[in-house]
Amino acid sequence: MRLLVSVRAEEEVAAALDGGADIIDAKEPSHGSIGAVSPSVLGRIIERVPAEYPLSIALGDVANPRQVELAISALDLPRRIGPIYLKVGFAAVTSTYAVAELLRTAVQAAAGHSACPHIIAVAYADYSLTQTVHAESIMAAALDAGCAGILLDTFRKIGGNLLTWYPTDALARWIGDGRESGLLTAIAGGLGTKEVAGVSALEPDVLGVRGAACDGGRTGGVNSIRVAQLRALLQPNSGFLQEAGLPTPEIGSRKA
Numbered sequence: 001m002r003l004l005v006s007v008r009a010e011e012e013v014a015a016a017l018d019g020g021a022d023i024i025d026a027k028e029p030s031h032g033s034i035g036a037v038s039p040s041v042l043g044r045i046i047e048r049v050p051a052e053y054p055l056s057i058a059l060g061d062v063a064n065p066r067q068v069e070l071a072i073s074a075l076d077l078p079r080r081i082g083p084i085y086l087k088v089g090f091a092a093v094t095s096t097y098a099v100a101e102l103l104r105t106a107v108q109a110a111a112g113h114s115a116c117p118h119i120i121a122v123a124y125a126d127y128s129l130t131q132t133v134h135a136e137s138i139m140a141a142a143l144d145a146g147c148a149g150i151l152l153d154t155f156r157k158i159g160g161n162l163l164t165w166y167p168t169d170a171l172a173r174w175i176g177d178g179r180e181s182g183l184l185t186a187i188a189g190g191l192g193t194k195e196v197a198g199v200s201a202l203e204p205d206v207l208g209v210r211g212a213a214c215d216g217g218r219t220g221g222v223n224s225i226r227v228a229q230l231r232a233l234l235q236p237n238s239g240f241l242q243e244a245g246l247p248t249p250e251i252g253s254r255k256a
Contacts, residue, residue, distance in 0.1 A: 001200060001203060001206070001207060001234050002023055002054075002205065002206050002207075003020065003021055003022050003023070003206075003227075003230060003234055004021065004022065004023040004024075004025050004186065004206050004208040004209070005019070005021035005023070005024065005209060005210070005213050005227055006025040006026075006027040006058075006208065006209070006210040006213075007024060007026060007027070007045060007222055008026075008027060008028050008029060009044075009045070010041070010044040010047065010048045011221075012221060012222040013045060013049055014048065014224075015221070015222040015223060015227065016213070016224070016227055017050075018224040019213070019222075019223075019224040019225065019226065019228040019230075019231060020227060020228055020231035021231070022054070022206075023053070023054040023055070023206065024045070024049045024053060024054075024055055024056065025057070025058065025087075025208065026042050026045045026046075026056070026057045027210065028041075028058075029157075029210060029218045029219055030219065032060065032061070032091075032155075033089065033122075033124070033153055033154065033155050033156075033157065034058040034059070034061065034087050034088075034089045034122055034153065035058060035060055036057075036058055036059055036060045036071075037058075039076065042057065042076075043076065051078075051080045051082065052080075052081045053082045054082045054083050054084075054085065055080065055082060055083075055084050055085070056084075056085040056086075056087060056120070057075070057084065057085065057086050057087065057117075058087045059071045059072070059086055059087060059088050060088075060089065061088075061089040061090060061091040061092070062088055062089070062090065062093075062102055062106075063093060065102060065105040068088065068102055068106045068109060069105060069109050072086065072106065072110055072113060073109060075115070075117075077113065077114075077117065078115065079114065079115055079116075083117075083118055083148075084115055084116075084117040084118065085117065085118050085119075085120045085148065085149070086106070086110060086117045086118070086119055087120045087122050087151060088103070088119060088120070088121060088122060089122035089124070089155075090102065090133070090138065091130040091131070091132055091155055092130065092131050092132060093132050093133070094131055094132060094133065095133070096133045096137045099132075099133055099137070100141040100144060100145060103119065103121055103141050103144075103145035104145045104146075106119045106145070106147075107145050107146045107147060118147075118148035119142075119145075119147045119148060120147065120148060120149045120151050120184070120186070121138055121139075121141065121142035121147050121149075121150045121151070122138075122150075122151045122153055123135035123138035123139065123150060123151065123152050123153070124152075124153060124155040125152055125153070125154050125162050125164075125165035125166045125189060126154050126155050126156055126165050127155075129155060129156055130155040135152055135174065136174075136177075138150065139174075139177060139178060139181065139183070142183060143181045143182075143183060147183065148184055149178075149183045149185060149186060149206075150178055150183050150184075150185060150186070151186040151188060151206075151208070152166065152171075152174060152185075152186070152187050152188070152189070153187075153189045153208070154189035154190055157190050157211070157218060160190070161189055161190030161191055161192070162187060162188070162189030162190060162191060162195075162199075163191075163195060163199070165189075168198065168199070168202070171187070171199065171202060172202045175202050175203065175204050178204075179205075184205050185204050185205050185206070186204060186205060186206035186207070186208055187199060187206070187207055187208070188207070188208030188209065188210075190211065191207070191209060191212060192211070192212045193212060193229065193230065193233065196212070196230055196233045196234070197233040197234075200233060200234045207234065209230055212226065212230055
């Protein structure tokens with residue numbers, strides 16, 4: 001299992017890495033659950049992340065295929081040793097067919113990009129509040145489109161966390177379904193130290209945090225001590241870390 005820490009600026013990268021983050025995620029929390037950072041900020045973040053580390057980039061919620069194509073083609077990404085993941089959400093997209101079309105467009109656009117990034121479909125546990133389709137439908141669409149993985153997150157960061165919407169038994173089933181499908185399966189959504197140890201026992205591939213890793217919540221700054229405390233709560237890595245301890249996993253390698 002790997003710990004993903006979201007950073008909003010280049011100054012936070014060192015703290016995340018020093019604390020033991022396995023994946024660095026570029027995200028602007030003031031722009032929403034998976035808000036995108038500006039191109040200039042993204043460039044500076046990438047410069048601080050060692051080339052062998054997996055890099056995740058939030059692209060935000062998309063509404064039409066053209067928006068997806070432009071968002072991916074505009075990314076100035078260097079070729080890296082570690083994989084690059086692009087997170088795409090679908091708030092306010094009410095049709096399962098439309099979500100599937102957006103994901104197919106994203107996978108095709110990523111395949112044509114020189115950096116060869118991988119698409120992660122974002123499903124919201126609180127989908128009823130975002131006027132989008134439920135998480136199981138997005139998982140099916142992600143598998144059909146050829147996505148690398150899926151993230152179960154929360155759209156709203158107040159009034160509860162992931163477990164408010166997906167109790168442990170439901171979350172375990174969701175993670176199991178993703179694993180059986182061969183998708184890289186990630187969870188996030190306001191998880192704090194009280195929840196991390198418990199949900200890590202369900203063995204998702206990736207557990208993502210922002211607020212719990214920061215002083216002052218998700219709009220504060222990443223603290224390496226907080227990251228280290230979260231890292232210590234996770235179940236031991238099971239075969240994902242490669243030689244020399246570098247977090248460079250293969251994707252989609254657990255087909256049923």
